[in-house]
Amino acid sequence: MILSQKITSYPGHEITPEDVKAGKYLDLVYKFEPKYSWAAGVAISRFLAELKEGRIIARKCMNCERILVPPRMYCEQCFRPTDEWVEIKDTGTINTYSISHVGTDARRLKTPILVAVVDLDGATPGMGILHNLGEVEPSKIKVGMKVKAVWKSSSERQGAITDIRYFRPIGEE
Amino acid sequence: MKNRVAIVGAGMTLFRRRMLESPKELSFEATRMALDSAGLELKDIQSVVSGSAPDAFDGMHMKGEYLLDGMGGIGKPNQRVYVGGGTGVFTPIGGFWNVASGMYDTCLCVAEEKMSPLHPHPQYAFWSIFDQILERPLGTTLLWIFSLEMRRYMHKYGIKEEEIASVAVKNKGNAVDHPCAQLGAKITVDDVMNSEPICWPVKRLDVSPPSDGAAAVVLATEKVAKKLTDQPVWLDGVGWTLDSTHWTNRDLAYPEYVEKAAWMAYKMAGIKKPRKEIDIAEVYDPFDYKELHHMEGLQLAGKGEAAKMAVDGVTQRDGDLPVCPSGGLLGVGNPIAAAGMMKICEVFWQLRGEAGKRQVKKDARTGLAQAWGDLMQVGTVAVMRS
Numbered sequence: 001m002i003l004s005q006k007i008t009s010y011p012g013h014e015i016t017p018e019d020v021k022a023g024k025y026l027d028l029v030y031k032f033e034p035k036y037s038w039a040a041g042v043a044i045s046r047f048l049a050e051l052k053e054g055r056i057i058a059r060k061c062m063n064c065e066r067i068l069v070p071p072r073m074y075c076e077q078c079f080r081p082t083d084e085w086v087e088i089k090d091t092g093t094i095n096t097y098s099i100s101h102v103g104t105d106a107r108r109l110k111t112p113i114l115v116a117v118v119d120l121d122g123a124t125p126g127m128g129i130l131h132n133l134g135e136v137e138p139s140k141i142k143v144g145m146k147v148k149a150v151w152k153s154s155s156e157r158q159g160a161i162t163d164i165r166y167f168r169p170i171g172e173e
Numbered sequence: 174m175k176n177r178v179a180i181v182g183a184g185m186t187l188f189r190r191r192m193l194e195s196p197k198e199l200s201f202e203a204t205r206m207a208l209d210s211a212g213l214e215l216k217d218i219q220s221v222v223s224g225s226a227p228d229a230f231d232g233m234h235m236k237g238e239y240l241l242d243g244m245g246g247i248g249k250p251n252q253r254v255y256v257g258g259g260t261g262v263f264t265p266i267g268g269f270w271n272v273a274s275g276m277y278d279t280c281l282c283v284a285e286e287k288m289s290p291l292h293p294h295p296q297y298a299f300w301s302i303f304d305q306i307l308e309r310p311l312g313t314t315l316l317w318i319f320s321l322e323m324r325r326y327m328h329k330y331g332i333k334e335e336e337i338a339s340v341a342v343k344n345k346g347n348a349v350d351h352p353c354a355q356l357g358a359k360i361t362v363d364d365v366m367n368s369e370p371i372c373w374p375v376k377r378l379d380v381s382p383p384s385d386g387a388a389a390v391v392l393a394t395e396k397v398a399k400k401l402t403d404q405p406v407w408l409d410g411v412g413w414t415l416d417s418t419h420w421t422n423r424d425l426a427y428p429e430y431v432e433k434a435a436w437m438a439y440k441m442a443g444i445k446k447p448r449k450e451i452d453i454a455e456v457y458d459p460f461d462y463k464e465l466h467h468m469e470g471l472q473l474a475g476k477g478e479a480a481k482m483a484v485d486g487v488t489q490r491d492g493d494l495p496v497c498p499s500g501g502l503l504g505v506g507n508p509i510a511a512a513g514m515m516k517i518c519e520v521f522w523q524l525r526g527e528a529g530k531r532q533v534k535k536d537a538r539t540g541l542a543q544a545w546g547d548l549m550q551v552g553t554v555a556v557m558r559s
């Protein structure tokens with residue numbers, strides 16, 4: 001086996017899991033625990049405030065006539081400020097979905113997370129958001145399925161994307 | 174362009190899950206091999222372009238500066254380029270500007286990645302590429318963008334998981350002949366189908382592994398190249414574009430940004446019919462479906478038609494369009510930036526007819542290497558000729 005006919009040795013030394021267990025190499029372990037406080041921005045602050053009220057809003061660009069969600073204060077295609085806020089529906093269509101058996105740090109989950117891109121009704125077609133699915137058997141999920149947001153109660157909502165617990169199928173396709 | 178750009182040397186380290194060498198040491202090994210294969214010393218190098226992906230893997234901020242001495246960059250004009258997974262092919266694109274522009278006669282391009290320091294898993298670093306307000310609170314993992322894209326791609330064109338799995342079988346099989354490969358193996362479609370689901374439809378064997386490694390090439394002007402070798406490989410076309418991070422607003426079934434990058438490279442190289450004119454392609458394959466998705470974006474297959482080419486054997490080493498003869502990321506391994514550079518190295522060796530057991534059957538004169546990354550938004554493409 002060769003890389004190139006002109007190369008005969010291949011540099012590098014592997015550390016195997018057995019080496020690690022046997023303590024055969026030296027390392028230094030460090031835990032970095034920074035804390036950030038993110039301002040949500042002009043568009044998303046308003047979007048989150050509306051979620052707290054149980055509504056989903058978008059921004060409209062009068063030039064390309066797209067209704068943008070997540071909302072932005074500028075249209076990245078026309079490169080001009082967007083023009084107005086538009087309330088859209090909390091129903092939509094599953095564009096695509098996945099059944100995730102791993103969490104954020106890639107560790108195995110006991111219960112899989114159902115995740116989807118949901119194209120929201122009232123926004124320009126193809127304007128999806130990422131969210132979770134619920135109240136559905138994983139094997140029953142289909143691309144094209146109609147879904148509706150399941151909201152936390154008004155007292156539980158805090159102006160976050162998780163004010164919507166998940167989207168659930170609403171029967172017809 | 175002021176100068177035609179040649180690749181005159183290439184080198185790489187072993188790709189493994191965890192390596193003893195530090196990031197600087199890995200960089201040095203690959204760089205030294207590339208210089209040796211070009212018959213050059215560091216004093217002959219006028220500029221250096223370095224590529225490395227997220228600093229979060231190493232926990233080493235400003236990694237470009239940290240890596241500098243291992244990459245031969247001390248006291249020379251140096252730039253670090255970074256477009257996530259697209260970095261490996263973007264690194265020689267950066268080098269191309271240095272040489273094609275007439276600024277420098279020689280440029281060293283080095284890509285390194287050490288993913289193993291991050292615990293419990295390197296995937297954890299990718300959590301922070303998602304939108305911090307709207308997406309991270311949902312429990313995101315990088316695998317979601319792949320599994321969601323794969324599902325959409327399957328839906329739009331009616332592609333089966335088994336057809337996609339044939340790509341993993343081919344690439345891991347090809348990697349058996351690569352001396353630096355981490356996961357070369359003879360497996361079957363059933364093995365892929367029966368491997369544990371991670372984010373369905375993505376299963377364990379659909380995915381490339383996390384890896385440590387480095388790879389490098391040396392670029393030179395035509396004048397310098399002709400003094401060094403009678404087998405220069407010409408870097409005749411480069412292209413790159415990015416799409417928005419609003420990835421949920423995008424057509425996930427087709428990578429338009431890859432198409433744009435490809436046409437930029439093809440136009441520069443004078444290629445009008447890519448499927449006819451490209452002899453071999455190292456297409457970016459961090460996941461098996463991505464090879465198919467990218468072949469379509471690269472105009473090497475019609476929309477929804479790449480799976481049939483894979484199943485029919487067209488993309489095998491002895492096929493009409495060999496794809497990932499190296500073994501790709503699925504087989505050789507995926508130290509992010511170094512993996513894209515490995516593809517450039519492989520096309521270099523293939524076009525010189527030096528690839529030994531990996532050598533494709535057809536007489537390959539024109540090759541392509543492509544990488545992809547960030548939040549499913551960047552395409553980087555290089556067209557090379559012997």
